[in-house]
Amino acid sequence: MPRLLLALLATAFLITGCTSSSYDLMETSSVKKMRFKDNDPQDFGKNHPGLHEIHGIDVSKWNGTDIDWPAVKKSGIAFVFIKATEGRDRIDPTFELNWRGAASAGIPYAPYHFYYFCSTADEQADWFINNVPKDAVKLPPVLDMEWNQASPTCKTRPDPETVRASMQRFMDRLEAYYGKRPIIYTSVDFHRDNLVGAFSNYHFWLRAVAQHPTKIYPDRRWAFWQYTSTGIVPGIKGEMDINVFAGTSKNWHNWIAAVDK
Incomplete structure (x- = not known):
């Protein structure tokens, strides 16, 4: 399928099937309890994550090297975002x-890149492309945009215009190479400072661990919601980030079919 058509399909889905206000709680009313245990559960009210049919995780080196991927799949995890690269080096x-473990277990997966503002978008895109093979990009790649004030070497905070231009350049490079439009992950403060009203034709993955995304990201359509960092998932030791997909199971399978080409 031509890449342009794939992009149009994904955009159409973003507009019609995967928004912060369009998922139908009536369609997901049979899923009422939280699917996974949580060491620090939050009260999200009536629109809690358990209403969503599709759950996933994100992993990095902090989750160890002995993940039991078949057990993860059996627990009901439907997707995994996997840290791949950071900065330019x-x-x-x-x-x-x-990614090979997720692939062998049959879990759709996507790599993500943590962006640093102390190197250029092209340097970081080159680094990602040189280290992430196309086989590792089952789902669209993810650009992780957060302020990295905890970094001992890079505390740069550019103005919003520079931030958005850098993001666009990086995402254009990845889309041209992998043939999939990237997903944007972000946090409340970074979104507030830089992204309100921007990138409306991209899927967003939002961090919101104390309130529903609609309460802290006004008017932002979202595809994925990271609702906890203290979840418990069979097959993985310790606490986990757990996420949900905004749409129904049918939405999910249609989207997978569109982007997995």
Whole structure:
């Protein structure tokens, strides 16, 4: 299928089937309890994550090297975002182990890149492309955009216009190479400072661990919601980030079919 058609399909899905307000709670009313245990559960009210049919995780070196991927799949995990690269010179040491493990278990997976503002978009795109084979990009790649004030070497905070231009350049490079439009992951403060009203034709993966995304990301359509960092998933030791997909199971399978080409 031509890449342009894939992009149009994904965009159409974003507009019609995967928004912060369009998922139908009546369609998911049979899923009322939280699917996974949580060491620090939050009260999200009536629109809690358990209403969503499709759950996933994100992993990195902090989750160890002995993940039991068949057990993860059996628990009901439907997708996994896997840390791949960071800046222009770092690769997560568990990246290949994780994407191959997810692949062998039949879990759709996507690599993500943590962006640093102390190197250019092209330098970071080159690094990602040189270290992430096309086989590791089952689902669209993810651009992780957060302020990295905890970094000992890079505390740069560009103006919003520079941020958005850098993001666009990086995502254009990845889309041209992998043939899939990237997903944007972000946090509340970074979104507030840089992304309100921007990139409306991209899928967003939002961090919201205390309130529903509609309460802290006004008017932002979203595809994925990271609702906890203290979840418990069979097959993985310790606490986990757990996410949900905004649409129904039917939406999910239609989207997978569109992007997995």
